[in-house]
Amino acid sequence: MPISLRVHDTMRAVEAALLDTAACLARSVQRPPVQLPPPARAATARTRGECLVWEDRARRIEQARQDSADTRRWHTTSAGRTAIRAALWLSGRADGRSGPFRPLSDTEEQHLARVKPALDLSDVRRELTAEHPCQCGGTIEVYGGAGARPVAHCKECGTIWHEGGVVAA
Known part of the structure; x- marks a missing residue:
């Protein structure tokens, strides 16, 4: 990307x-x-x-x-x-x-x-707005903080992304 x-x-x-x-x-x-x-x-x-x-x-x-x-x-x-x-x-x-x-x-x-x-280094979870859906149309949730690498996943199809790209689809 x-x-x-x-x-x-x-x-x-x-x-x-x-x-x-x-x-x-x-x-x-x-x-x-x-x-x-x-x-x-x-x-x-x-x-x-x-x-x-x-x-x-x-x-x-x-x-x-x-x-x-x-x-x-x-x-x-x-x-x-x-x-x-x-x-x-x-x-x-x-x-x-x-x-x-x-x-x-x-x-x-x-x-x-x-x-x-x-x-702010606390553990945070946020959903992206409907303007940024997954390719499947599902909602993407982003989480990270507390020193962890940020990760995003689709709540519908389960695709997971991190800094290096797609981890699992």
């Missing part, structure tokens, strides 16, 4: 806006990752005190790695930056979920409150 260039341009504009909003907010509210400790010379520990120093160093390295890889972080250089991930991340900030960031300021909350209706 061909896609309208206007629809494609709108999708790209929405994606760019979501990615930009997430990146700007992350720069403002996300704390920097825990830094790796400075390099140290390897040595054989002979005393319990030296063992504790190396154990603490290993703990600090692991903590820095875990903090940097925290999935709640917005990574501005990651290949996984998508409109869906940006919407989920922004929704988490608007809902005040915990993570490696400070609480939102009043101004930031007001900004996200304006875009939050567009980030």
Whole structure:
């Protein structure tokens, strides 16, 4: 099924806006990752005190790695930056979920409150109007949300569509 260039341009504009909003907010509210400790010379520990120093160093390295890889972080250089991930991340900030960031300021909350209706991630079902019936003449129901891929199906013949096209007819 061909896609309208206007629809494609709108999708790209929405994606760019979501990615930009997430990146700007992350720069403002996300704390920097825990830094790796400075390099140290390897040595054989002979005393319990030296063992504790190396154990603490290993703990600090692991903590820095875990903090940097925290999935709640917005990574501005990651290949996984998508409109869906940006919407989920922004929704988490608007809902005040915990993570490696400070609480939102009043101004930031007001900004996200304006875009939050567009980030609605609840499970939604809607029937298309009679102007858009299935080929069989039946009513098409569209559902998705809550992070799931959108799906449409005909209530009459049972045909199912998703982003990739017809799944079952």
